[in-house]
Each structure stands twice: as C-alpha cells, then as structure tokens.
Amino acid sequence: MCAGVPDSELMVLERAVTDLHIDPRGTIVDEGEPAQHMFNVTAGTVKVYKLLPDGRRQIIGFLMAGDFIGLAVRQSYAYSAEAVTPVRLCRFPRKKLEELFERYPSMEKRLLGLAANELAVAQDLMLLLGRKTAKERLATFLIMLSDRARRLGMPSNPVSLPMSRTDIADYLGLTTETVSRAFTQLKNLKLIRLDTTSQAQILDVEALRDLTEGGS
C-alpha cells in the first residue's frame, strides 16, 4: 500500500496515515510552509520545484511511485510540489513518524539510503545544468526516464512523458522552444521518434546514451 514501509511497521501508523488523491495541477506542498507532513507517492507523477521572486522556476525533480516528498525536510518545506498527472499519495504526520523512528530505528537507515540516492541524482542534475548542452540535456532526460521506468517494472522503451514541454524546460534549465528544437534534433538524428507529444520511442539507445556524456 505505502511503498517502502513494511506492513508490520505500518500498523503503528495506520490511524495517522491518510491516503490522498490529487488531480493534475493540484498543489501538494508550498515552499515556505511549515513542514508538518511527509508524503510517499504511490501512483502518478509529481513535480517538485523552487521559484525565484520574479517567477523563474527550477524543477528539482519528477517523483514517481516509491519516491518521498519531504525527505530532506526541516522546519518548513524548501520547495513546492504539484501533481502532474492524477496522483495517489500516502501522507504521514511528521510527529508520528518520529515516534515510529524511536521504535524502529532501522527505518532511519532506510531513509538514509533513500536520501543518499536523492543526493546522487541531484548531483547528476547539477552536472547537467552546469555543463551540458541542450541536446545532451534532453538525451539525459530521456535516458533517465527510460531507466527509471524499467526500475519500476514498466516498459522502458516507449518513454512516457506525462509532463509538459514547459515542465521539461524548467527541469533542464532551458526554455520550451529550446526543448522543442532539441526534440527535433534528436528526431533528425534518428535517435528517437515521437509517437505522440507525450510518448517518445527510443530508436538507438546506445547512441542516445553516448550523447548523454557528450559523445557528439
């Protein structure tokens, strides 16, 4: 039910856990608000982002089944989160969660592992944002989604792109126009084919993966 939390331990939480359904564009958390809950995505796609006062936006990550929102949380949320598709969530009150930690210290070890993963992903994204070209960024993004789908036991090849071009742009540090042009470039190179706007067929995984690291 709530991925990553064994049933036996979940029992303790059962009364405190809420099962939420959020529609696309629905807000899950707002940057700056007191962080009272932690969420676990059980279905759908969530975007997590930060804003500058003038509206510039950087999407920090797209979360899918099994991912946590509010893992790295302190007093208040450091980012906002919004549903991209219809989303199902488990919501835990943080206080209850801390009680749970007292009783099952092994949970902290698991959370530490998750945090380590997130950190590694974040560092890869920094390399992308700081040093990759638009084409390389999009190639990396597609490979990333493909790999993640496989890890979740879903088909890895027609890559599903539930988010808009604007969202992709805000994740890759580009504009929608540049993202669109990069799609066209990859199409012209015969590396991908767009079945629909939101579904990309990878035609040459190897070449695409090379592009990811600059293999011209």
Added chain:
Amino acid sequence: MCAGVPDSELMVLERAVTDLHIDPRGTIVDEGEPAQHMFNVTAGTVKVYKLLPDGRRQIIGFLMAGDFIGLAVRQSYAYSAEAVTPVRLCRFPRKKLEELFERYPSMEKRLLGLAANELAVAQDLMLLLGRKTAKERLATFLIMLSDRARRLGMPSNPVSLPMSRTDIADYLGLTTETVSRAFTQLKNLKLIRLDTTSQAQILDVEALRDLTEGGS
C-alpha cells in the same frame, strides 16, 4: 577532534580512525573507485566534483570543517574530491562505521539530518545553475560563503576565497572569464571590493543579498 562525533562514541572507532593531512591539489577520492572510507573535514577547504569524458567539470560543492565526504555514498564514489588548501581529515572505514551504527542508532539520525542539509544546499544550487544569471550566481556564491563562515564562527565579512577563479567557474557553471567579469560588475556597483584576489570585502550586504534573487 573529529567534528560531529561525540567522544564517547568516537572511542569505539579510535583504532580505525586515521588523521590525514593533504596538500593543496592532493586527491582525496576518485570518482568510480570503491567507496571504502568516509571522511570528515576538520580543517581546510575541499572541492568535490564530477567530470564528463571530454573534461567538462562541475564542482558539486566546497567542503569545510565539519562537512562529510562520502555521506551519500553507495558502492563506489559518485564524485572526486581534491584539497583546495592544506586539509585535515578524519578517515573512517565504512565497515567500522556501520558497526558503530548498530550500537548507536542515534548516529544515523544525525547523519540523516546532515544528508537533509546537503540535499537542501544541492537544491539551491540547482536553482542557481538552471535559472540565475552570472551576476546573480556570483552574488549568491559570496553570500553563501559569508553565511557559512559565520556559522563556523569565523569573520563573515571579508569573505575568504581560497579557490581559484577556475574553481569558482566550475562551481557556478560559468567560465573563468565570465566569473572575472561578474566580479568587476559587482565592484562597479560598489557591492564588493577585492582586497586581494582571494579576499572580498562585502560593502553592501543587503543589496548583494537582493541580487541573489534577481532584485536587479
């Protein structure tokens, strides 16, 4: 001695801990190598970075006293680390550390907190790399160093810049030339003054902090 680890717990490790001194440009860990150790910086500045095959580099962070290298580690290091200044380190074998976790589960909570911090810093850097201008990036960098110095109980105003312009560029996702020009811009705006290449006086903290978020 080893910041962040209480003496009582440290006793258990004492035979396994090594006190290291590394000269500037000395390598601490190499990306891809098996992650056998975890390090705690006790003095000096360390840069942590990732490379692309063609040599493009992104510095993930500058670590100072109290910071950990290898916190987010899995099988092998996901990045390289190198001394910027003369550095003092505590080195823990990871195996011993895990034994310690068995005995003192509270240590995991502390590490989780540290990881949460790192994650928040990483997310701020993503916003910087994806969405800020060169001037804003440098302003953010200076404020960041100033705030960190204060947290470490050191003077926060003449900001110490032990790293080269190239290192700053590779951290901010820019070139050395652009970093240099951004310094000149901030000087012309009377927001900072460069006492020496490696020491910047902040003349107007408020204005600099505004620039950080686009308050042109």
Added chain:
DNA sequence: CGTAAGATTGAGTCCCTTCAAAGCAAGTGG
C-alpha cells in the same frame, strides 16, 4: 467540428563563451 491550450518553427537578439592579449602576483635565481 470548433476552440483553446500546448507544441513547433522562424527571425533576430543577447548573454555567455571562445580565442587572444595584456596585467599582476608570487616565487626563483642571479
């Protein structure tokens, strides 16, 4: 279908990069 929102394409501009040269600071040897 008809409409609106999103995606793509085009043209021109700008900020950062690239390439190149000059300036500066620190260390060495005469």
Added chain:
DNA sequence: CCACTTGCTTTGAAGGGACTCAATCTTACG
C-alpha cells in the same frame, strides 16, 4: 634586492547557442 619566470586573473573582440518575440501548427477536448 631585483630582473625573470610562471601561472593566474583581468580585459578585449568576435562568435555562437540559447533566449525572446511572434506566427503557425497540432493536439486535446468540449
């Protein structure tokens, strides 16, 4: 003690990749 060297920083000029602005096209949905 100072010319000389060497490496880093700063400045300059030209170029390019991504951005901006704008129009067209496509898709989704009532």
